[in-house]
Amino acid sequence: MEYEAVIGLETHVQLNTKSKMWCGCANQYGSEPNTNVCPVCLGLPGVLPVPNDEALRKTVLTGYLLNCEIPRFAKFDRKSYFYPDMPKNYQLTQYDKPSTANGFVEFEFTGAGSVNGLARVRITRAHLEEDVGKSTHFDRHSGLDFNRAGVPLMEIVSEPDITSADMAYAYLNALTEILHQGGVSDCDMEKGMVRCDVNISVRPIGTKELGAKIEIKNMNSFSGVRRAAEYEIARQIEVVKRGEKLIQSTRRWDDVAGITEQMRTKEDAHDYRYFPDPDLMPLAPTDAWLAEVKTKAIELPLARKQRFMRDYQLPAGDAEVFKSNVALGNYFEGLARQSKNPKAVANWIINNLLAKLAELNAREKSEQEALGLEAADLKLSSFADLKFKPEALLELVNLVEAKTISSSAAQQVFAEMFDSGKAPAVIVQEKGLAQVSDTGAIEKFCDDAIAANPAPVADYKAGKAAALNSLKGQVMKLSKGKANPALVGEILERKLKG
Amino acid sequence: MLNQLTISELAAKFAKREVSAREATQACLDQIACVDGKIHAFLSFNAAAALAQADAVDQLISQGGSGANRPLLGIPIAIKDVLAVKNQPLNCASKILGNYISPYDATAIEKLKAAGAIVFGRLNMDEFAMGSSTENSAFGLTCNPWDITRIPGGSSGGSAAAVAADECIASLGTDTGGSIRQPAALCGCVGLKPTYGRISRYGLVAFASSLDQIGPFTKDVRDSATLLGVMSGVDRRDSTSVPEPVPNYVAALDGNIRGLKLGLPKEYMVGGLDPEIKASVDAAVKQYEKLGAEIVEISLPHTDYAVAVYYIIATAEASANLARFDGIRYGARVEGNDPIELYSKTRGAGFGAEVKRRIILGTYVLSSGYYDAYYLRAQKVRTLIRNDFLKAFETVDAIVTPTTPTAAFKAGEKSGDPLQMYLSDIFTISCNLAGICGVSLPCGFTQNPKLPIGLQLLGKPFGEETMLKLAHAYEQSTAWHKEKPSLKF
Numbered sequence: 001m002e003y004e005a006v007i008g009l010e011t012h013v014q015l016n017t018k019s020k021m022w023c024g025c026a027n028q029y030g031s032e033p034n035t036n037v038c039p040v041c042l043g044l045p046g047v048l049p050v051p052n053d054e055a056l057r058k059t060v061l062t063g064y065l066l067n068c069e070i071p072r073f074a075k076f077d078r079k080s081y082f083y084p085d086m087p088k089n090y091q092l093t094q095y096d097k098p099s100t101a102n103g104f105v106e107f108e109f110t111g112a113g114s115v116n117g118l119a120r121v122r123i124t125r126a127h128l129e130e131d132v133g134k135s136t137h138f139d140r141h142s143g144l145d146f147n148r149a150g151v152p153l154m155e156i157v158s159e160p161d162i163t164s165a166d167m168a169y170a171y172l173n174a175l176t177e178i179l180h181q182g183g184v185s186d187c188d189m190e191k192g193m194v195r196c197d198v199n200i201s202v203r204p205i206g207t208k209e210l211g212a213k214i215e216i217k218n219m220n221s222f223s224g225v226r227r228a229a230e231y232e233i234a235r236q237i238e239v240v241k242r243g244e245k246l247i248q249s250t251r252r253w254d255d256v257a258g259i260t261e262q263m264r265t266k267e268d269a270h271d272y273r274y275f276p277d278p279d280l281m282p283l284a285p286t287d288a289w290l291a292e293v294k295t296k297a298i299e300l301p302l303a304r305k306q307r308f309m310r311d312y313q314l315p316a317g318d319a320e321v322f323k324s325n326v327a328l329g330n331y332f333e334g335l336a337r338q339s340k341n342p343k344a345v346a347n348w349i350i351n352n353l354l355a356k357l358a359e360l361n362a363r364e365k366s367e368q369e370a371l372g373l374e375a376a377d378l379k380l381s382s383f384a385d386l387k388f389k390p391e392a393l394l395e396l397v398n399l400v401e402a403k404t405i406s407s408s409a410a411q412q413v414f415a416e417m418f419d420s421g422k423a424p425a426v427i428v429q430e431k432g433l434a435q436v437s438d439t440g441a442i443e444k445f446c447d448d449a450i451a452a453n454p455a456p457v458a459d460y461k462a463g464k465a466a467a468l469n470s471l472k473g474q475v476m477k478l479s480k481g482k483a484n485p486a487l488v489g490e491i492l493e494r495k496l497k498g
Numbered sequence: 499m500l501n502q503l504t505i506s507e508l509a510a511k512f513a514k515r516e517v518s519a520r521e522a523t524q525a526c527l528d529q530i531a532c533v534d535g536k537i538h539a540f541l542s543f544n545a546a547a548a549l550a551q552a553d554a555v556d557q558l559i560s561q562g563g564s565g566a567n568r569p570l571l572g573i574p575i576a577i578k579d580v581l582a583v584k585n586q587p588l589n590c591a592s593k594i595l596g597n598y599i600s601p602y603d604a605t606a607i608e609k610l611k612a613a614g615a616i617v618f619g620r621l622n623m624d625e626f627a628m629g630s631s632t633e634n635s636a637f638g639l640t641c642n643p644w645d646i647t648r649i650p651g652g653s654s655g656g657s658a659a660a661v662a663a664d665e666c667i668a669s670l671g672t673d674t675g676g677s678i679r680q681p682a683a684l685c686g687c688v689g690l691k692p693t694y695g696r697i698s699r700y701g702l703v704a705f706a707s708s709l710d711q712i713g714p715f716t717k718d719v720r721d722s723a724t725l726l727g728v729m730s731g732v733d734r735r736d737s738t739s740v741p742e743p744v745p746n747y748v749a750a751l752d753g754n755i756r757g758l759k760l761g762l763p764k765e766y767m768v769g770g771l772d773p774e775i776k777a778s779v780d781a782a783v784k785q786y787e788k789l790g791a792e793i794v795e796i797s798l799p800h801t802d803y804a805v806a807v808y809y810i811i812a813t814a815e816a817s818a819n820l821a822r823f824d825g826i827r828y829g830a831r832v833e834g835n836d837p838i839e840l841y842s843k844t845r846g847a848g849f850g851a852e853v854k855r856r857i858i859l860g861t862y863v864l865s866s867g868y869y870d871a872y873y874l875r876a877q878k879v880r881t882l883i884r885n886d887f888l889k890a891f892e893t894v895d896a897i898v899t900p901t902t903p904t905a906a907f908k909a910g911e912k913s914g915d916p917l918q919m920y921l922s923d924i925f926t927i928s929c930n931l932a933g934i935c936g937v938s939l940p941c942g943f944t945q946n947p948k949l950p951i952g953l954q955l956l957g958k959p960f961g962e963e964t965m966l967k968l969a970h971a972y973e974q975s976t977a978w979h980k981e982k983p984s985l986k987f
Binding site for chain 1: 602
């Protein structure tokens with residue numbers, strides 16, 4: 001019998017609000033322990049929570065980005081359990097009336113379960129809750145840092161639509177790309193801003209009934225999720241194939257050993273005793289409020305990629321670059337709309353501009369580090385700092401299109417405009433780079449090249465068509481790159497055949 | 499005897515510069531020294547800090563400062579040990595808070611201070627406001643100033659006793675199921691529970707968040723109106739406070755209640771109601787008729803369910819509210835080998851029997867599989883109870899009832915029987931469940947022994963103005979509020 005995996009993910013994402021969920025403390029990573037705290041987030045006697053409007057907006061915005069319904073009634077509930085890093089010993093969360101529900105994420109995926117290179121995972125809900133503090137364990141005692149306590153945390157629950165470790169990985173990357181580009185979360189894995197619980201079960205292919213759900217808790221890297229899921233799927237299949245029974249349980253991923261270990265079974269599962277928080281009023285978003293939040297919804301990355309491919313005839317690779325780098329995509333689109341040859345514009349941006357910028361950034365970095373600047377203080381140039389106007393790139397493309405300059409001359413023009421900001425036409429004139437299309441001049445260069453290179457000439461005549469390239473190169477050299485390459489080819493061929 | 503005066507009387511003397519705030523404060527401190535050894539209303543007080551506040555007031559007055567916008571300028575007000583006052587102990591009459599000092603002021607306290615009050619002293623109560631006799635305090639009994647073998651009521655027993663024994667001019671308490679009105683009735687003072695959302699709960703250590711309200715204990719209705727006016731208003735730190743305008747409650751006390759309709763719920767005048775109390779309430783109702791009010795019999799059909807509903811909702815909320823007292827961040831701690839052992843030992847040693855009983859009850863009713871049968875059902879019945887009142891208020895301006903079924907009982911008399919104790923709140927609990935306002939004021943005495951009897955008025959949501967107008971008219975036509983306990987022990 002063959003088995004398949006059924007995977008659902010619960011992804012916790014910290015919202016990038018200025019302040020915490022229930023108080024005015026800064027929502028800031030990396031501060032000294034217990035410096036972003038107040039009576040409210042420490043759960044001192046007598047305090048009350050006040051909802052952070054920005055967090056409510058960002059949660060509903062997430063709902064729009066994940067194609068969710070936005071219920072007109074939502075509320076916060078208390079989830080009770082004791083843990084030292086949780087100041088109130090209950091967590092405020094949205095239990096049965098979340099702020100968003102019934103959406104989906106669509107993403108590129110080519111493995112099993114995909115259709116036309118796309119996969120879709122339904123989203124049960126994205127709801128808002130609060131993060132807890134952080135425990136640090138020492139030899140004889142533990143320390144608690146409550147800076148993170150009360151940071152707005154969104155939990156995004158997927159339906160069990162994921163069928164492989166690779167698909168889980170692709171889903172997580174697509175999800176966080178949406179949230180990051182959507183301005184909802186910084187999604188910085190290193191800073192623990194994204195954490196994930198993975199629910200996995202297996203069943204015989206063709207059956208509908210779900211197997212015992214086994215949850216792997218608290219994963220903090222996507223590659224870890226993929227490895228853990230691969231391991232766990234194989235483990236579960238092996239267990240059922242041995243004829244043993246799996247039971248609902250919670251497991252922990254040991255990243256070093258590369259295995260999952262049992263933490264607890266259903267019998268000792270918590271009873272969280274959810275009930276509506278009487279300190280908070282239910283949420284009843286108005287039409288106007290929802291409409292305003294909706295205006296903040298960006299075009300989804302996948303839609304943007306598809307549109308770039310469709311509207312600008314870009315190959316998938318180029319469109320992918322512009323999808324994942326929003327600023328670059330915007331820069332491209334600003335020019336592509338005005339260009340007859342968007343593909344050429346894309347080439348210049350991806351092949352030349354990015355390389356030049358990387359070169360410049362590397363130089364800036366070593367210069368500034370030499371001055372003793374810390375990594376966080378480095379000031380590196382970006383698109384906003386380019387010396388040439390975006391339109392100059394368009395002009396450059398047009399010069400090549402019109403055959404005014406050769407593509408090799410265009411490289412020189414680009415390097416110069418990147419360094420000085422001068423307009424391409426000015427550079428072409430100053431450097432005398434205008435392409436030579438005067439057949440008389442080119443005939444002369446061709447004659448000289450044929451005379452000086454008997455070997456390739458003989459090769460060509462003997463049937464090696466590729467030898468023509470070598471002669472072309474010689475002609476270009478003689479013309480200092482200015483000869484029109486198409487004409488050079490024509491003339492050489494004529495001369496050699498004749 | 500300055501400590502015996504009301505807020506308005508004392509304020510008049512300050513205005514005429516007849517007495518200083520220091521003298522008034524000292525008079526209260528002297529009275530505490532004289533009687534609190536027997537009454538034990540105060541858990542602690544800082545005399546030097548109180549006098550320093552008084553001196554600051556006197557200095558302000560001597561520099562020509564006026565009390566124009568500060569109706570409580572120089573008035574010594576004592577506080578139930580459940581409200582946060584910056585730099586003062588906050589114990590909720592429980593051992594579990596250890597040496598905890600509040601780093602911030604409750605919003606109500608901030609407002610008292612801004613109005614010029616001298617905020618001093620921590621008043622005894624049932625631990626975490628759970629009880630009806632103040633016998634559940636971890637720090638000893640408070641005695642009823644009218645008979646020190648009897649309880650002062652609860653949970654705000656210290657607040658009621660301190661005002662009745664003239665140890666302060668007024669005090670603050672909290673009312674979750676009658677914890678202001680019941681002790682006010684048993685000690686013979688005026689106790690007001692405002693509409694839910696009228697006064698911010700920020701800084702009130704929650705027992706049952708959807709029921710708790712802060713309110714004043716005073717020597718007359720006018721003072722109650724004054725304090726209500728000072729403390730009311732929406733607060734951005736409390737999402738459940740309501741942005742309802744704050745009227746001038748004192749100005750409404752014009753004595754003219756002609757034509758107002760008072761409802762008499764038939765369900766409240768039956769059962770274990772003490773005959774002397776019934777007689778006093780009947781007489782009060784007659785007095786209202788004499789004053790021109792119209793008496794209408796009404797029905798509140800779901801009254802019988804109130805106590806049961808209350809003990810489900812209040813304990814459910816309490817079980818979560820009290821979870822934060824774990825010995826980790828503040829308060830007393832009993833060490834353990836792991837967090838669970840630390841919690842068990844700390845909470846085992848820190849909480850008293852009644853608090854534990856209610857946490858267990860609340861934990862039970864919220865448990866998986868029981869939620870629908872208890873908590874959810876109780877919430878539905880709560881809505882029916884509220885609807886009873888809203889329906890009644892379509893025809894009447896306020897409702898009149900006894901505050902308690904009996905006068906003050908003996909210490910120890912009911913402490914072994916939680917159910918009997920819970921039933922002492924049967925007339926006050928519905929008001930909290932419905933979220934409406936209520937006030938208790940003196941309406942007579944039992945004969946032997948002489949113990950105060952309380953009359954309860956219940957008003958519409960945010961109907962404090964009319965309710966206090968009715969209370970004031972009755973009070974001014976009788977002399978009950980002027981009687982003082984002998985305090986001869």
